Amino acid sequence: MPDPARPPRQRLSGLGVSPGRSAGPLVRMAGPPALPAARPVTDPAAEVATIAKALEAVAADLRRRAEGTSDTTAAEVLDALAMMAEDPMLREDAERHAQDGLDAPHALDAAFGAHRETLAALGGYLAERAADLDDLKYRAVAAALGLPMPGIPSPGHPYVLVAEDLSPADTAGLGAEVLALVTERGGPTSHTAILARSRGLPAVVACRGVLDVPDGTVVAVDGRTGDVTVGLTPQDAADVVERDRRERDRLAGSKGPGRTADGHPVKLLLNIGSAADLGPDAADAEGVGLFRTEFLYLNRRQPPSFEEQVAAYAEVFARTPLVVVRTLDAGTDKPLPFLGLPPEPNPALGIRGLRVDRVLPGVLDTQLDAIAEAARTTGGTPWVMAPMVTTVAEAADFARRARSRGLTQVGAMIEVPAAALQAEELLAELDFLSIGTNDLSQYTFAADRQHPGLADLLDPRQPALLKLIALCTEAGHAAGKPVGVCGEAAGDPLLAPLLVGLGVTSLSMAPVCVPAVRDELSRHTLEECRRLASP
Amino acid sequence: MGLVHRTVIVASASGLHARPAKLFVQEAVRLGVPVRIRAGERTVPATSMLGVLSLGASRGTEVTLESDAPGAEEALDALAALLARDLDAEETLDA
Numbered sequence: 001m002p003d004p005a006r007p008p009r010q011r012l013s014g015l016g017v018s019p020g021r022s023a024g025p026l027v028r029m030a031g032p033p034a035l036p037a038a039r040p041v042t043d044p045a046a047e048v049a050t051i052a053k054a055l056e057a058v059a060a061d062l063r064r065r066a067e068g069t070s071d072t073t074a075a076e077v078l079d080a081l082a083m084m085a086e087d088p089m090l091r092e093d094a095e096r097h098a099q100d101g102l103d104a105p106h107a108l109d110a111a112f113g114a115h116r117e118t119l120a121a122l123g124g125y126l127a128e129r130a131a132d133l134d135d136l137k138y139r140a141v142a143a144a145l146g147l148p149m150p151g152i153p154s155p156g157h158p159y160v161l162v163a164e165d166l167s168p169a170d171t172a173g174l175g176a177e178v179l180a181l182v183t184e185r186g187g188p189t190s191h192t193a194i195l196a197r198s199r200g201l202p203a204v205v206a207c208r209g210v211l212d213v214p215d216g217t218v219v220a221v222d223g224r225t226g227d228v229t230v231g232l233t234p235q236d237a238a239d240v241v242e243r244d245r246r247e248r249d250r251l252a253g254s255k256g257p258g259r260t261a262d263g264h265p266v267k268l269l270l271n272i273g274s275a276a277d278l279g280p281d282a283a284d285a286e287g288v289g290l291f292r293t294e295f296l297y298l299n300r301r302q303p304p305s306f307e308e309q310v311a312a313y314a315e316v317f318a319r320t321p322l323v324v325v326r327t328l329d330a331g332t333d334k335p336l337p338f339l340g341l342p343p344e345p346n347p348a349l350g351i352r353g354l355r356v357d358r359v360l361p362g363v364l365d366t367q368l369d370a371i372a373e374a375a376r377t378t379g380g381t382p383w384v385m386a387p388m389v390t391t392v393a394e395a396a397d398f399a400r401r402a403r404s405r406g407l408t409q410v411g412a413m414i415e416v417p418a419a420a421l422q423a424e425e426l427l428a429e430l431d432f433l434s435i436g437t438n439d440l441s442q443y444t445f446a447a448d449r450q451h452p453g454l455a456d457l458l459d460p461r462q463p464a465l466l467k468l469i470a471l472c473t474e475a476g477h478a479a480g481k482p483v484g485v486c487g488e489a490a491g492d493p494l495l496a497p498l499l500v501g502l503g504v505t506s507l508s509m510a511p512v513c514v515p516a517v518r519d520e521l522s523r524h525t526l527e528e529c530r531r532l533a534s535p
Numbered sequence: 536m537g538l539v540h541r542t543v544i545v546a547s548a549s550g551l552h553a554r555p556a557k558l559f560v561q562e563a564v565r566l567g568v569p570v571r572i573r574a575g576e577r578t579v580p581a582t583s584m585l586g587v588l589s590l591g592a593s594r595g596t597e598v599t600l601e602s603d604a605p606g607a608e609e610a611l612d613a614l615a616a617l618l619a620r621d622l623d624a625e626e627t628l629d630a
Contacts, residue, residue, distance in 0.1 A: 076554065076557070079557065080553075080557045080584070083557060083560060083561070083584045084584050084585055087583050087584050087585045087586070088580060088582055088583050089579065089580065089583040089585055089586045090583075090585055115585050115589075118585075118589045119585075119588060119589065122589065122591045125549070125552055125553070126552065126588055126589075126591065129588065133585075300548070300549055301548075301549060301550060301593055301594070302548065302594075308624070
């Protein structure tokens with residue numbers, strides 16, 4: 001374990017985005033290596049040997065990560081990357097460049113660059129893989145230069161991971177050694193935050209100055225308050241870890257349906273992407289409040305067939321009595337190759353969510369058919385909702401199409417302020433609403449979810465956001481229809497009582513968040529929750 | 536031994552990309568017999584992931600496998616059988 005001189009105790013503060021406390025030595029994620037000026041080559045054979053060693057090191061590192069993860073999807077991605085690093089065509093190209101007089105780093109850079117262009121030129125799915133080649137190139141060049149490999153470090157001991165920000169690609173390599181995450185950028189709805197919550201890792205984002213703390217410094221991370229304490233002794237760190245373990249054990253003991261201290265029921269539901277997310281803990285929740293169906297459509301040239309969808313939906317319906325299915329949420333902000341949507345200058349404000357139906361109506365019709373068929377075969381009564389509903393007319397059209405297929409519980413996600421303002425009118429057409437707090441914040445505050453400098457605007461306690469939520473819950477109460485929250489705010493134990501006080505009837509969250517939310521709710525009476533919510 | 540070849544239609548829903556490409560290249564590496572795969576004008580080694588991806592072979596594309604190495608018959612049969620299956624459909628949903 002690294003052991004630099006212990007710097008004086010110091011407190012950095014950021015935004016706590018995933019509760020829990022942990023402590024340990026900090027390790028920073030290395031950025032891409034800079035390619036130094038080319039150097040004259042006197043011994044091409046030595047460069048060829050360096051190239052082979054660098055590529056082997058990259059492949060070996062990726063395979064070690066693949067073996068170290070329990071996430072089978074991540075392991076497949078890492079394995080495929082290792083195969084690219086070992087590619088015989090790539091190695092021969094790099095060796096040829098070395099024979100022609102380039103040093104190993106430049107030979108690797110040129111060989112990866114050429115293959116990258118080939119893939120990029122093919123478009124679609126393959127163009128997306130071009131970014132993988134950049135990542136591999138940086139790794140190989142770093143290995144050839146004797147620099148630490150970019151990407152998630154693997155120091156061989158537990159550590160607190162510090163990075164500027166994490167991309168979805170980085171997160172595939174996140175191993176069991178990571179105790180907590182701290183990023184200098186990012187907001188409460190960034191990839192880092194969502195990943196950390198789904199893994200139950202304490203996380204702090206938007207923590208200025210954390211990248212200046214030297215590797216090996218022992219730090220404590222509080223993912224609830226956003227405090228990062230620098231310069232602990234190893235004994236302090238062990239105490240923090242032990243206290244966190246006891247707290248988790250205590251929470252793990254909490255069971256049963258969600259309710260306030262005085263017994264007011266609040267359904268605690270799960271956000272899932274497929275039946276695979278319904279782990280052994282799933283029985284402990286009261287159903288699925290958000291079944292994201294995007295996974296079926298990823299990496300596809302054609303949409304998934306009716307039969308394939310029926311099988312995937314039926315698998316989930318058979319496992320749990322209450323399931324809220326969200327129809328495909330994709331678009332120019334989350335592009336899927338088969339949609340074939342042209343890039344837009346402002347994708348968050350363009351064709352996304354239900355709006356895809358304007359250009360490709362067949363996709364939603366097939367999906368509704370498949371949901372209805374899966375309901376028939378399993379005997380379940382799924383709820384179905386559309387993302388990015390904006391007007392009452394859109395809601396009415398969606399409801400008509402769902403009901404014509406025998407689906408009786410039809411709702412809408414509330415992500416656009418225009419929809420929240422019309423909650424009462426929407427509920428005249430629909431059976432329930434589900435508030436997606438991430439997008440509702442983004443659109444209400446005109447603040448990009450990923451923008452590092454606007455995290456305060458995306459704070460779910462912002463009064464304007466709470467007013468929009470209240471509009472929805474009041475409309476739900478008047479109509480006698482449920483209004484839930486399925487955005488990230490629902491999984492935050494500190495926000496749960498506030499949301500319940502506003503009148504929210506269910507909270508849907510990553511499975512790992514359920515125990516802490518259940519525990520927090522059980523400590524407040526409904527009256528206390530209402531006081532928290534009153535302005 | 537002369538040149539042996541097999542022509543086969545790519546059956547996987549996502550084409551010879553992603554998981555199907557990975558399974559194909561893994562099998563080619565495992566067999567250890569030098570095999571080349573051709574789609575249109577482009578011919579690449581079957582053990583090259585980047586080469587196989589660069590064929591851009593979608594579902595329904597006709598590809599030709601060829602080899603003149605010892606063991607070519609068996610290797611080509613195995614690889615052709617793999618291409619003729621929908622490897623995406625075999626992906627277990629809970630994997």
